[in-house]
Amino acid sequence: xxxxxxxxxxxxxxxxxxxxxxxxxxxxxxxxxxxxxxxxxxxxxxxxxxxxxxxxxxxxxxxxxxxxxxxxxxxxxxxxxxxxxxxxxxxxxxxxxxxxxxxxxxxxxxxxxxxxxxxxxxxxxxxxxxxxxxxxxxxxxxxxxxxxxxxxxxxxxxxxxxxxxxxxxxxxxxxxxxxxxxxxxxxxxxxxxxxxxxxxxxxxxxxxxxxxxxxxxxxxxxxxxxxxxxxxxxxxxxxxxxxxxxxxxxxxxxxxxxxxxxxxxxxxxxxxxxxxxxxxxxxxxxxxxxxxxxxxxxxxxxxxxxxxxxxxxxxxxxxxxxxxxxxxxxxxxxxxxxxxxxxxxxxxxxxxxxxxxxxxxxxxxxxxxxxxxxxxxxxxxxxxxxxxxxxxxxxxxxxxxxxxxxxxxxxxxxxxxxxxxxxx
Numbered sequence: 001x002x003x004x005x006x007x008x009x010x011x012x013x014x015x016x017x018x019x020x021x022x023x024x025x026x027x028x029x030x031x032x033x034x035x036x037x038x039x040x041x042x043x044x045x046x047x048x049x050x051x052x053x054x055x056x057x058x059x060x061x062x063x064x065x066x067x068x069x070x071x072x073x074x075x076x077x078x079x080x081x082x083x084x085x086x087x088x089x090x091x092x093x094x095x096x097x098x099x100x101x102x103x104x105x106x107x108x109x110x111x112x113x114x115x116x117x118x119x120x121x122x123x124x125x126x127x128x129x130x131x132x133x134x135x136x137x138x139x140x141x142x143x144x145x146x147x148x149x150x151x152x153x154x155x156x157x158x159x160x161x162x163x164x165x166x167x168x169x170x171x172x173x174x175x176x177x178x179x180x181x182x183x184x185x186x187x188x189x190x191x192x193x194x195x196x197x198x199x200x201x202x203x204x205x206x207x208x209x210x211x212x213x214x215x216x217x218x219x220x221x222x223x224x225x226x227x228x229x230x231x232x233x234x235x236x237x238x239x240x241x242x243x244x245x246x247x248x249x250x251x252x253x254x255x256x257x258x259x260x261x262x263x264x265x266x267x268x269x270x271x272x273x274x275x276x277x278x279x280x281x282x283x284x285x286x287x288x289x290x291x292x293x294x295x296x297x298x299x300x301x302x303x304x305x306x307x308x309x310x311x312x313x314x315x316x317x318x319x320x321x322x323x324x325x326x327x328x329x330x331x332x333x334x335x336x337x338x339x340x341x342x343x344x345x346x347x348x349x350x351x352x353x354x355x356x357x358x359x360x361x362x363x364x365x366x367x368x369x370x371x372x373x374x375x376x377x378x379x380x381x382x383x384x385x386x387x388x389x390x391x392x393x394x395x396x397x398x399x400x401x402x403x404x405x406x407x408x409x410x411x412x413x414x415x416x417x418x419x420x421x422x423x424x
Contacts (some may be wrong), residue, residue, distance in 0.1 A: 009034055012076070019077050020410055028362045031372035032400050036072045038373070039393040040081055043102070046091050049084035050102070054376050054389035061101045062089055062117030063177055064394050067330065070127040071397025074412070075404045079132050083141075086128065089121060090145050096152020097161070115161050115175040118149055119200035122207045126271060126418070133414035135214055143211065147220070150208060150227075153201075166238070167230030168193045168251075169201045178263075178299070178323040182316045188323045192252025195239060199267035199274060202231045206272035206422075214421045232274045240279065246286040260301035261323075262291050262331050269334035269341070271419075281342040287335065293327035295361045295378045296395075297335055300324045302380070309381030311388070325380035326387070329365070332357060333398025340406045354407045358399055374399070 016033050017025055043050040043060065051065035051072060052058060065085060073082040092099045092110050098121050100114035125142060129135065153169060156162035164170045173191035180187040205228035212221035238256070239247050247264035250257040265287050267273060268280040275283065291298045300307050300323070308321035336353050343349040361374060369375045369386035374395040376388030404410050 009037070012037055015077055020404065020408070023404070023408055023410070028366060031366055032362065032396060033076065035373040035391065035396045036076055036400065038391065039068065039072055039396070040078070040085075043088055045102075046088045048088045048091075049081045050088045051085060051393055053101075053394075054392040055370070056389065058389060058392075059102050059104050062098045063100065063114060063120060064392075065089065066098070066117060066120035066124045068393040068397035069124045070131075071333070071399075071401035072393065074127055074131040075401050079128075079134075082124075082128050082131075083137060086121075086124065087141060090142060093118075093145055093149065095157045096149040097158050098149075112158050113175060113179075115159070115169065115171040115194075115197055116177060116200060118153075119197065119204050121149075122146065122204035123200065123270065126203075126207045126210075127412070129418050130412035130415045133417060135211075138211065139215055143215065146208060146211070150204070150224075154227075163201075163227075164193070166234035167227060168198050168234050168238075171197060176263075178261075180319040180322040182319050187319055190250045190257075192250050192255075193238075194250050194263065195247050196263040196266035198231065198235050198239070199270055202228055202235065202274050203270045203272045205231065210418070210421050228272075235274045244286075245282050247283060259304065260286070260290055261299060262287055262297040262328075262335070265297070265331065265334050265338055268338035277342060280338065284335075284338050284342055288339070292335075292357075293378065293380055294382075294384050295332075295365050296327040296329040297331035298325055298327050298380045300380075307380065310379050311377060321380075322377075327378040327380055327384060328395075329361060329374050329376070329378065329392070330394035330398045332361065333394075333402045336399075336402035337406050345406065345409055350407045350409065354403070358403055358407065361399055362403075 013030055013033055039052050041050055041052050050060040051068055053061040053064035069082055069085055089098050094112060097112045098118040099110035099112055100117055102110050125138060154163045159172050159175055161171045170193055173189035174186045176190050176194050178188040178190060205224050209221050209224035212224060238251050241248050241258055248256040249259045249261045249263055264283050267275055268283045290301045307325040309325050311318055311321045311326045336357050340349060340353055365374055366372055370390030373391040375386040375390055376392035376395060378384040378386055
């Protein structure tokens with residue numbers, strides 16, 4: 001059994017080496033590839049693969065699983081696992097919502113208190129297509145579910161998630177990834193329209209337009225195009241902070257939250273962005289100068305009076321710090337993608353991004369807590385001590401994806417073909 005497992009792990013490294021023959025297999029990269037394997041598990045309730053969000057206390061969470069899917073399964077060439085993960089979450093889609101988390105005990109019901117996990121599902125489908133070109137799988141197994149999700153959002157669904165008259169998605173205070181609670185109080189309330197939710201919604205609509213076009217569903221394609229145009233018009237009108245030159249974090253009726261948080265980097269990094277290149281560049285610059293914390297992005301600017309630089313103390317104090325200054329490693333993925341996108345992936349900037357943004361986490365942080373893997377979070381204040389789970393799926397997956405796709409410029413095999421659908 002021991003020898004069999006060693007051989008299996010060697011096989012994972014060999015598969016990666018064969019797939020990316022131009023990439024030097026340094027020790028940190030070998031550790032990282034093996035770390036991706038540790039999160040892919042089999043869920044008994046579906047008899048299909050799922051993703052454990054982190055060790056030692058997380059279950060499989062929808063948001064974490066779907067953000068992690070490209071780095072864990074697509075970059076590493078595990079396309080069948082990617083299919084199973086997509087089917088696992090499709091199976092439990094309820095009223096247009098993908099589960100926020102699965103329970104740890106058989107028979108317990110999944111929890112659906114999320115607005116973004118569902119929208120990350122669309123992005124995962126797009127990334128799957130970019131790597132596999134398997135439109136047939138999407139058409140046969142996912143298309144009807146994707147259409148149903150959009151309709152449920154338009155009509156209104158669980159937790160008052162609904163598309164408002166302005167074409168943007170409104171939601172409650174504790175449904176985004178910044179969801180920490182102290183007893184019954186939401187630590188970072190973001191009710192209204194959070195910036196990354198609108199970015200993901202627009203991205204989802206454009207993906208649906210792409211799919212409908214490919215499937216020759218002309219009426220659907222036109223419908224999704226109209227919805228996306230309405231969303232982008234409202235977003236550009238309501239979310240740009242003209243005085244400070246970045247995006248508001250949340251818009252609620254006529255109130256706009258100017259808190260400088262990293263959520264806006266999602267709007268700059270997605271394949272279908274509502275920002276023009278100039279505003280993308282401005283967002284990247286502001287986030288870099290104000291939120292970069294060596295091993296990831298801080299969740300709040302250090303000059304904000306609510307900023308907490310150390311994640312320590314009792315449960316309440318740690319939850320208060322969780323999204324008010326704590327550094328999250330997974331955010332390096334979208335940050336590096338957006339950083340290089342606005343610089344046209346030029347070689348000098350790819351080298352710069354690796355040395356300054358990814359090398360510290362690959363060559364240092366991987367050996368500070370969980371050996372050969374990456375922690376969930378780090379202190380906002382130097383020396384940025386490792387905190388939270390010692391091994392977190394999206395902390396491993398997103399930096400690895402950004403390294404392969406954006407720094408090494410090993411782009412998905414079917415990327416150009418997939419995007420040509422909307423240009424034809």
